[in-house]
Amino acid sequence: DWTMGAYREEAIARIREEVGDAHVICGLSGGVDSSVTAVLLHEAIGDQLTCVFVDHGLLRQNEADEVVAMFRDHYNIKLIHADESDLFLGELEGVSDPEQKRKTIGRLFIDVFQKYAGQIERAEFLAQGTLYPDVIESVSFSGGPSVTIKSHHNVGGLPEKMGLKLVEPLRELFKDEVRALGHELGLPASFIGRHPFPGPGLAIRCPGEITREKLDILRKADAVFIDQIRRHGLYDEIWQAFVAILPVRTVGVMGDGRTYDFACALRAVTSVDGMTADYYPFSHDFLGETATRIINEVQGINRVTYDITSKPPGTIEWE
Numbered sequence: 001d002w003t004m005g006a007y008r009e010e011a012i013a014r015i016r017e018e019v020g021d022a023h024v025i026c027g028l029s030g031g032v033d034s035s036v037t038a039v040l041l042h043e044a045i046g047d048q049l050t051c052v053f054v055d056h057g058l059l060r061q062n063e064a065d066e067v068v069a070m071f072r073d074h075y076n077i078k079l080i081h082a083d084e085s086d087l088f089l090g091e092l093e094g095v096s097d098p099e100q101k102r103k104t105i106g107r108l109f110i111d112v113f114q115k116y117a118g119q120i121e122r123a124e125f126l127a128q129g130t131l132y133p134d135v136i137e138s139v140s141f142s143g144g145p146s147v148t149i150k151s152h153h154n155v156g157g158l159p160e161k162m163g164l165k166l167v168e169p170l171r172e173l174f175k176d177e178v179r180a181l182g183h184e185l186g187l188p189a190s191f192i193g194r195h196p197f198p199g200p201g202l203a204i205r206c207p208g209e210i211t212r213e214k215l216d217i218l219r220k221a222d223a224v225f226i227d228q229i230r231r232h233g234l235y236d237e238i239w240q241a242f243v244a245i246l247p248v249r250t251v252g253v254m255g256d257g258r259t260y261d262f263a264c265a266l267r268a269v270t271s272v273d274g275m276t277a278d279y280y281p282f283s284h285d286f287l288g289e290t291a292t293r294i295i296n297e298v299q300g301i302n303r304v305t306y307d308i309t310s311k312p313p314g315t316i317e318w319e
């Protein structure tokens, strides 16, 4: 009789045996997989675990504070909050090509992670939230012909380069099982049910050049959109929802004045696995109310559009 409670005990015993008294580094993104990995490891080995949270300055509103509050303050996990936003945003200055953005962020991420991980004494292992589908995919696709649509951001190759062994306690699980395990470990439902967030963060929701001004506007608009979705009880029906700030200013009128501000696009999709997706059929009332709130509450935006492209032919993210 197989239960998540039994799986948890088994996984903890296995981690203890594998790791012994060595130290483990875990990259924490705030996403479900890395969060469950971190909490499970912490139960197994306590202070032998140190998490590294790389803050690239491309996170959503309050995101860094929430991650630090959850893992350092609530769970008492050793956590390095690597605030490297100046580095990332500096290197991204003037970069508008989507692939160049992704590659720049991926490269810096590895440099930064390596820098902080190198400071952790006696580290012998790197923990990763690899799931069963990731294991299958990397086997069945290896060597086969493939077209790169987007360079994904990961830390592949890093363990060997740093001389670290891998611990992957979720590699037998599917996403829904990871959520169940997270629940079993006491992670709040709001954390477990979170929409996916891409490694390159807001960079790929800001087509064209990234500036701090645009990121600030984007964070505020995104927070209003998500608040609307939650208030209407739609969050759990949607796979992913976010705002993209467009690289164009448009003319508007507010009060008796002319405005010349950014346009933005709302994106919300349903999906099973992110491979295909349909746009979410919001009511016109919902869309109208959301547009009004964003324009009233977010200085810098004077036009709101809704992206009704499915995947394919669109992708979920804008870049």
Ligand code: XMP
Residues within 6 Å of the ligand: 150, 151, 152, 153, 196, 197, 198, 199, 200, 240, 274, 275, 311, 314, 315, 316, 317, 318, 319
């Ligand atoms: P697309 O835009 O390709 O996205 O339809 C499919 C899913 O993948 C997420 N995504 C990423 N996740 N690193 C990630 O960890 C990435 O570089 C990346 N790019 C896209 C996207 O948010 C969606 O859930």
